[in-house]
Amino acid sequence: MRSFAQFIHEQLNLPGNMADIRDICEGTDRYSMFKVGPVLSISHGMGVPSISIMLHELIKLLYHARCRDVIIFRIGTSGGVGLSAGTVVITDKAVDSFFRPQFEQVVLGKVIVRSTELDEDVAQELLQYSSELPDIPTVIGNTMCTHDFYEGQGRLDGALCSFSTEEKWEYLRKASEAGVRNIEMESTVFAAMCRVCNLKAAVVCVTLLNRFEGDQISTPHDVLLEYQQRPQCLVAHFIKKRLALIS
Ligand SMILES: O=P(O)(O)O[C@H]1O[C@H](CO)[C@@H](O)[C@H]1O
Ligand SMILES: O=c1cc[nH]c(=O)[nH]1
Numbered sequence: 001m002r003s004f005a006q007f008i009h010e011q012l013n014l015p016g017n018m019a020d021i022r023d024i025c026e027g028t029d030r031y032s033m034f035k036v037g038p039v040l041s042i043s044h045g046m047g048v049p050s051i052s053i054m055l056h057e058l059i060k061l062l063y064h065a066r067c068r069d070v071i072i073f074r075i076g077t078s079g080g081v082g083l084s085a086g087t088v089v090i091t092d093k094a095v096d097s098f099f100r101p102q103f104e105q106v107v108l109g110k111v112i113v114r115s116t117e118l119d120e121d122v123a124q125e126l127l128q129y130s131s132e133l134p135d136i137p138t139v140i141g142n143t144m145c146t147h148d149f150y151e152g153q154g155r156l157d158g159a160l161c162s163f164s165t166e167e168k169w170e171y172l173r174k175a176s177e178a179g180v181r182n183i184e185m186e187s188t189v190f191a192a193m194c195r196v197c198n199l200k201a202a203v204v205c206v207t208l209l210n211r212f213e214g215d216q217i218s219t220p221h222d223v224l225l226e227y228q229q230r231p232q233c234l235v236a237h238f239i240k241k242r243l244a245l246i247s
Pocket of ligand 2: 080153185
């Protein structure tokens, strides 16, 4: 997130030296946070428990700092479902492993079900801006959030595998039919928490591979780095538009 903060610093033409941007949370190893102008850039670790702790703390911070008109983006990586590597997916609905647009949280031994719908206007605006950027193929679709990278995402190459190759294809086919275009590990709790707290939110993730073509990410490192910059470029473009820095 330091590099995103530095990128935003340059994109917004902010005063001061980029090298001086400090990690506000450097006293803890839980996550990193950088503030550049009106933008906070925060890491969230991997998986639902990790991002949900960060979101609780961030949302309290935003409340006490009396921040207004906040939009929260999760930018990151994912596995594509029928999309070639390098495609940016703006999430329509975040869905669970059963393709349901909901997040289940166990509270005091009871299951609370929360909706994972994201802000439609922000998603459409992002899609519109993507057409202004060269070489960033972008779609809107559902994003499946799993609690595991290997078996949970139908991978055959983990330390454990409890299903056949044919069952894997069937699951990915069903996901695709349910509108799933990519798979990652944080979007449902992110969408649910932002929605309950009345915060506009969007999930913008690039696909690192097409899961119909394999499980391993074998793309060269420099190409992956370029792919990972795509959601950052799109969100930076959105921020510049919203701040009326570009027309
Ligand atoms: O967007 P990033 O942080 O790369 O996250 C994706 O990559 C991790 C798995 O490698 C999971 O956390 C998944 O959601
Ligand atoms: O396949 C992938 C790639 C990145 N992140 C995931 O969660 N899955």
